[in-house]
Structure formats: structure tokens, C-alpha cells
Amino acid sequence: MAQAFLFPGQGSQKVGMGRDLAEASTAARAVFQEVDDALGQHLFRLMVEGPEDQLTLTENAQPAIMANAIAVLRVLEAEGGFSLQAHGECVAGHSLGEYTALCAAGAFTLADTARLLKLRGQAMQAAVPVGVxxxxxxxxxxxxxxxxxxxxxxxxxxxxxxxxxxxxxxxxxxxxxxxxxxxxxxxxxxxxxxxxxxxxxxxxxxSAPFHCDLMAPAADAMAEALERTSPAPMLLPVYANVTAALVSDPAVERDLLVRQVTGRVRWRESILAMGEGGIERFVEFGGKVVGPMVGRTLPDAAVTSVVTMADIEAFAKTL
The missing domain is CATH 3.30.70.250 (Malonyl-CoA ACP transacylase, ACP-binding)
Structure with a gap:
């Protein structure tokens, strides 16, 4: 069964995220530690303990959601015999999830992804005064x-x-x-x-009006950042948010990530395109947000969300 691996966007964060994974797996702990080291902050402590208003801040929520999803993936790789390249056809992520998808596919290192998302969150927040x-x-x-x-x-x-x-x-x-x-x-x-x-x-x-023309200053900031940290070749191609089309060229994807800041997230069209491309099963790592959207777009598709250790063990049995 042809599979696509999906990654959630902002709004899927919650206090306590990642705790059970870290308690159960050294692979998960390694992910959270690497992200903390890259950012120079105790992000994992914030994920586990809150406070919620600090976790919800865009600059914290974006790398936190990414770290949680990559931790799920790393546990599955370490303990379930999973390989993204061997078991899937493509990846996709909703908004910030596109960065997570690229990290999963090897286009960005975990540390670089965390730093890019931290900057992305800060730039988006700074682009428009609060309340405007x-x-x-x-x-x-x-x-x-x-x-x-x-x-x-x-x-x-x-x-x-x-x-x-x-x-x-x-x-x-x-x-x-x-x-x-x-x-x-x-x-x-x-x-x-x-x-x-x-x-x-x-x-x-x-806290800000994402994916509209008011985000132009944030797009400029990301263009500079992505010049310094460009995507590398990918293990699997990605469906880009702004085109709803498959991308395998890192240079093209870099430009699309800049456009994504102000552009529309064409998620419904992306899912339809995956279905037309032969994808039969959609697996969301680290959340239960985009999976339901898939179900409403392609009612006959198989949809799986992998979040907890129990989810990981159940999914590993299907490989």
C-alpha cells in the first residue's frame, strides 16, 4: 500500500507533549536534547511543564511541534524497524509541518530545522503588531x-x-x-x-495573521535564512504547500518555503493530488490534526495518526 507521511502545523501543541516518549525511549530523549542545544533554551521543559501561554508563543510552538513529530519518527526508526524511504512515497506538512517533513526526509538537519522554525516564529510575530x-x-x-x-x-x-x-x-x-x-x-x-x-x-x-500578504517582512527574513541554510537533497519528495505539487529539487523547495510565509496552504489540493498519484494510506506523525482533514477530503483513504508509544507499537506491526 503506497504511503504518504504527514506532519502537523501550529495548534497541535499542548502542555505535556513528548513526556511519555522521552520516558520510554532514549531516541526521543536525544531528539529533545538536540533541539534544546540548538536553540540554547529548555524547550523540552516548556513542552512538558508549560506554562501554556509560553508554549503557545509562535517562536516556541513551531520548534516544539516539529521536535515532537521527529521524536515519534526516531522512536519508530530505532525500535520499529521503520525507514521513511523504504516505507513511503512522499512527505508533506501543514504550514510549519513542511519544515518537519523536510527534516524527516533529510533536507535539513534537526538542529537547523529547530533554528529555522525559531526564526520563522519570531519573524512572523514581529511582522505585524499584536492586535492588528x-x-x-x-x-x-x-x-x-x-x-x-x-x-x-x-x-x-x-x-x-x-x-x-x-x-x-x-x-x-x-x-x-x-x-x-x-x-x-x-x-x-x-x-x-x-x-x-x-x-x-x-x-x-x-497572535499573528499567518499566510497572507501582511507577512511579507517575515518572508524576507526567511529568504535570508534559507540562503544561509538551504535544503539538501531529499530522501523522499515533498508536496509543497503553495503549489500542491510534488517537489524533489532542493533549490525549488527553498524558494517555495519563502513563498509559503505569505502564500496559501493548499492542503486540500495537496491531499487530492496525493490520492491521484496513487497514495492509499496517510500517516500523520506527532499529531491528530491533519489526519482528519485527509479523511474529509478522501473518505476512502486509510488514515493513521502516530503520537504515543502505543501508536508507534501498533503502526510498527503493520510494516
């Missing part, structure tokens, strides 16, 4: 409805006379799309959902 931007999830919305709503919410100027920005940030599955932009425009969009035939709009508890 926002994001909302549209439930019961397809891409066409969400696009029309975003255009309507952008049509009216902001209260200070500037043009409003509201864009589709994430096309997650057939019934969930996320908008990002100026807070005023996003709040306007939430208030207008019924007019556009959308079931519900929910403001998201995020």
Missing part, C-alpha cells in the same frame, strides 16, 4: 465561498482609511477554510458568513 491582524476559520465553506467572502470583507476600507486585507490562508478540506488579514476585515468576514452561505465563522486564538 487576525485569522478566522470558516466551517461549512468551500474555497469558492471563502474567496467571495474574503473579497467582500476587503472591499470596505479600514477605520483609519487604509485598504483592508482579507485573504484565504488555508484551504484545509472541503468544509474548512481559514482567512487571514487585518483584524477589522476578519471580524467583518465573520459577521458576513451567513450572507455567503457559510455555516459559521470562528475567530482563531492566534
Amino acid at each position: 491582524g487576525a485569522m478566522c476559520a470558516l466551517l461549512g465553506a468551500d474555497l469558492a465561498k471563502a474567496t467571495a467572502l474574503a473579497e467582500a470583507a476587503s472591499a470596505q476600507l479600514l477605520s483609519d482609511g487604509r485598504p483592508a486585507l482579507c485573504q484565504v490562508a488555508n484551504d484545509n478540506d472541503p468544509g474548512q477554510v481559514v482567512l487571514s488579514g487585518h483584524r477589522e476585515a476578519i471580524e467583518r468576514a465573520v459577521a458576513m458568513v451567513k450572507e455567503h452561505g457559510i455555516k459559521r465563522g470562528v475567530l482563531l486564538p492566534v
Whole structure:
């Protein structure tokens, strides 16, 4: 059965993450220690003990989610006889998860991935003052409805006379799309959902408006960082967020990672493309976030989430 390996994005962090893995496996402990050393901080302690508001900060959440997923992968490799290259056809990750996918596929070292994500989180947070931007999830919305709503919410100027920005940030599955932009425009969009035939709009508890044009300063920062730390050749190709297409050229992927900061996460299209490419089983490492999106996009696909030691042992038996 052809398999794709998936990695979650921001929002999958929670206090206590990684504790059981570290207690059970030296391979997991090694991952968390290497990330701590690379960042010069006690990130693993923050993951295990909190406080939650510090873990949720973008600059901490992004490397933490990556470290947890890679720890799952390393335990599976060490104790389950797993090989990414031998058992899979491709990798993909949702937003920051694309970096995790590249780390898993050998394009970035673990230490470099941690440093890149720390910088990415800091640059995204610094790009827009707190309170200026926002994001909302549209439930019961397809891409066409969400696009029309975003255009309507952008049509009216902001209260200070500037043009409003509201864009589709994430096309997650057939019934969930996320908008990002100026807070005023996003709040306007939430208030207008019924007019556009959308079931519900929910403001998201995020500290910055990710994946929209307001993130341009962060894209510039990542362009500089990725010039210094470019991807190496990959063990498996990656489906890029911004193109929903398979990429194996490291130079192309580097440019796409820069575009990803302001660009739409085309997750639904990526999953459809994987299905059309013959993928029958989707395995999410380190979370239970993107797996359900896959299930709503390809109802007949086999979907597995591998998070705990029990999950690892169960999945290893299927190899």
C-alpha cells in the first residue's frame, strides 16, 4: 500500500507533549536534547511543564511541534524497524509541518530545522503588531465561498482609511477554510458568513495573521535564512504547500518555503493530488490534526495518526 507521511502545523501543541516518549525511549530523549542545544533554551521543559501561554508563543510552538513529530519518527526508526524511504512515497506538512517533513526526509538537519522554525516564529510575530491582524476559520465553506467572502470583507476600507486585507490562508478540506488579514476585515468576514452561505465563522486564538500578504517582512527574513541554510537533497519528495505539487529539487523547495510565509496552504489540493498519484494510506506523525482533514477530503483513504508509544507499537506491526 503506497504511503504518504504527514506532519502537523501550529495548534497541535499542548502542555505535556513528548513526556511519555522521552520516558520510554532514549531516541526521543536525544531528539529533545538536540533541539534544546540548538536553540540554547529548555524547550523540552516548556513542552512538558508549560506554562501554556509560553508554549503557545509562535517562536516556541513551531520548534516544539516539529521536535515532537521527529521524536515519534526516531522512536519508530530505532525500535520499529521503520525507514521513511523504504516505507513511503512522499512527505508533506501543514504550514510549519513542511519544515518537519523536510527534516524527516533529510533536507535539513534537526538542529537547523529547530533554528529555522525559531526564526520563522519570531519573524512572523514581529511582522505585524499584536492586535492588528487576525485569522478566522470558516466551517461549512468551500474555497469558492471563502474567496467571495474574503473579497467582500476587503472591499470596505479600514477605520483609519487604509485598504483592508482579507485573504484565504488555508484551504484545509472541503468544509474548512481559514482567512487571514487585518483584524477589522476578519471580524467583518465573520459577521458576513451567513450572507455567503457559510455555516459559521470562528475567530482563531492566534497572535499573528499567518499566510497572507501582511507577512511579507517575515518572508524576507526567511529568504535570508534559507540562503544561509538551504535544503539538501531529499530522501523522499515533498508536496509543497503553495503549489500542491510534488517537489524533489532542493533549490525549488527553498524558494517555495519563502513563498509559503505569505502564500496559501493548499492542503486540500495537496491531499487530492496525493490520492491521484496513487497514495492509499496517510500517516500523520506527532499529531491528530491533519489526519482528519485527509479523511474529509478522501473518505476512502486509510488514515493513521502516530503520537504515543502505543501508536508507534501498533503502526510498527503493520510494516
